[in-house]
Amino acid sequence: MIELAPRHKTGLNLSSPVLIASGFCGYGQSYQRLIDMTVFGAVVTQPVTLRPERGTPQPRVCETTAGFVLNTGLQNPGVRKVIQAHRKSWERLGLPVIAHLPADRPDDLTRTARALSSVQTPQGDALLAAIELGLPLETAPDEVEDWVAAVQAGSELPILVKLPIGGYPALAESAVQAQADALVIGTPPLGTAYAPAYRQMVKGHLFGPALHSLVLHDIQMVAGFDLPLVAVGGIHSTADIYTFLQAGATAVQIDSLLFIDPQAAYQLALDVNNTLLDSP
Amino acid sequence: MxxxxxxxxxxxxxxxxxxxxxxxxxxxxxxxxxxxxxxxxxxxxxxxxxxxxxxxxxxxxxxxxxxxxxxxxxxxxxxxxxxxxxxxxxxxxxGSGFDLPDGIQNLLLISNSQWLAPLLGLMEQAVAAGLSVTMALGARRAVDLYPVSTLPPVVEFQAATLDGSLGHSGQLTDLLPDLLPWADRVCAIGSPHLYRAIRAQAEAVRFGIPTGFAYGLLTDLPLPCGVGACCSCTRYTNTGAKLTCLDGPVFDLAEVEV
The missing domain is CATH 2.40.30.10 (Translation factors)
Incomplete structure (x- = not known):
């Protein structure tokens, strides 16, 4: 068991340090028919915004050498429809669900967080386990506090703040001061790739094994903060996970490995869980 | 899965x-x-x-x-x-596949793609069910066409080649005005151009394209996850946003933007 929100009144106690990253498992159930999801500590949903977002035009994805760029433009049907469509499956999923909220106008963030936090189990508990607040790539440190405060105004759930990879430690410092419960590192940088079928460039967040080194660098930079760290980016082996944990991360999120080898992602989580179970 | x-x-x-x-x-x-x-x-x-x-x-x-x-x-x-x-x-x-509901009599299968194998499976099902089947294939040259000698004799075959080396000399879509009035179900695998032509021709010769008439297997978008996890294959239809990997890749051509 790990605790990702030790300062929070209810905490965020997870059965595994291996989570699934936002954007790689829909609203939580995409891989349910393929692998046993309960090996993961939690799943982070796709972005949820107050109003529907149509997303970017096609093409949205393009392969690169050992990776791909992806930009869906936060496509989602809006918080009301997300809750309508997925609350039942969240109840049945068998693992904690963390909602990903991209930074937005503070009022909208508050309303979105409030709507998500008010979804309850039949027993009257909050159905969602936490909120992950995603910061844009170009975030100024003084903006972080406003966004975190906006989420806190609408929700009492633990708040994980996802920082851009390569962001300054000042962003992490701001998130700590804003009383975030954990830091997630991080949102990948942008890349561009040429899609021959469309004869055009595709711009989006870059995913693939190369991210591991960038995230590891950032984890080491902020390892001194007294806050749980979640490392996300480029995990393709148990060694990748242990490196993050040794560098100071409390948990990790698996991303693109799910696309290329869902069974391997499952096996990694299982191996890590078994190893931690066996360790004194 | x-x-x-x-x-x-x-x-x-x-x-x-x-x-x-x-x-x-x-x-x-x-x-x-x-x-x-x-x-x-x-x-x-x-x-x-x-x-x-x-x-x-x-x-x-x-x-x-x-x-x-x-x-x-x-x-x-x-x-x-x-x-x-x-x-x-x-x-x-x-994803979804093609289907052959009861009531279909004349099935038109049409392709200008190398990925026509699903149509061959559909053809076998239709022949076994006693339907009349026409297979129309198009390519640049006869040597680029799927070998028609492997098709069962009961299936009517029509070809279009750009160089005129087999069948009609010209575009596969040139055959549509003659074929569409005969068909009561069209299943296609090909380019977006083919799908747009099917829809346009159906609207012309059948006075509008009804739902449930023409279906296309859309291969134009990458499908990174296949399970609706990433939203990268979203396309917009008359009934809202659909994921190609989950709701498709077979779509009713009356409903989808191609």
Whole structure:
């Protein structure tokens, strides 16, 4: 068991340090028919915004050498429809669900967080386990506090703040001061790739094994903060996970490995869980 | 949906630069319909990081056949080089497929794509059910066409080649005005241009394209996850946003933007 929100009144106690990253498992159930999801500590949903977002035009994805760029433009049907469509499956999923909220106008963030936090189990508990607040790539440190405060105004759930990879430690410092419960590192940088079928460039967040080194660098930079760290980016082996944990991360999120080898992602989580179970 | 190994049990050259792989799936427990797809792990993670969709023809006894041709994509080029005994790591079957509901009498199958194997599966089902079937194929040259000698005689075959080396000299879409009035169901696999032409011609000769008349297997978007996890294959239809990997790749051409 790990605790990702030790300062929070209810905490965020997870059965595994291996989570699934936002954007790689829909609203939580995409891989349910393929692998046993309960090996993961939690799943982070796709972005949820107050109003529907149509997303970017096609093409949205393009392969690169050992990776791909992806930009869906936060496509989602809006918080009301997300809750309508997925609350039942969240109840049945068998693992904690963390909602990903991209930074937005503070009022909208508050309303979105409030709507998500008010979804309850039949027993009257909050159905969602936490909120992950995603910061844009170009975030100024003084903006972080406003966004975190906006989420806190609408929700009492633990708040994980996802920082851009390569962001300054000042962003992490701001998130700590804003009383975030954990830091997630991080949102990948942008890349561009040429899609021959469309004869055009595709711009989006870059995913693939190369991210591991960038995230590891950032984890080491902020390892001194007294806050749980979640490392996300480029995990393709148990060694990748242990490196993050040794560098100071409390948990990790698996991303693109799910696309290329869902069974391997499952096996990694299982191996890590078994190893931690066996360790004194 | 499973992540399994397909074993290449046979590789035949059926025409110049056309190969047919027979794939055995001993661990497959899910049923598969023509038009559903598998995501194939190709080569190594350096050159082909993402899985490639393949559209095989389901066969009895946990087998599939897959038509392959030379392809500039490194993943599909890797597939073309597979030999008997090789194992393919796939996730599937995924998405929706074609169907043949009761009441269909005249089935038009039409393709200008190398991925026409699902139409062959549909053709066999239709012939077995006693339907009248016309297969219309188009290509640049006769040698690029799927070998028509392998089609059963009961199926009417029509061809269009740009160089006039077989059948109609011109575009495959030139055949549509004659074929569409006859058909009460159209199933197509090809380019967006073909789908747009089917829709336009159907509107012209049938005074509007009704839902449930023409279906197309849309292969124009990458399908990185195949399970609705990433939203990268979203397309917009009359009934809102749809995911190609989950709600498709077979779509009613009356409803989808192509």
């Amino acid at each position: 499973q992540q399994i190994r397909l074993i290449v049990s046979q590789k035949e050259t059926i025409a110049s630069a056309w190969w047919r792989l027979t794939l055995t799936a001993p661990d497959l427990t899910s049923p598969c319909r023509p038009g559903q797809f598998f995501l194939l792990r190709c080569a190594d993670r350096f050159t082909c990081y993402l899985r490639r969709p393949i559209f095989p023809q389901p066969q009895p006894n946990q087998q599939f056949t897959l038509l392959i041709r030379p392809d500039p994509d490194p993943g599909l080029a890797w597939l073309t080089a597979r030999q008997v005994g090789d194992r393919l790591d796939v996730v599937g079957p995924l």
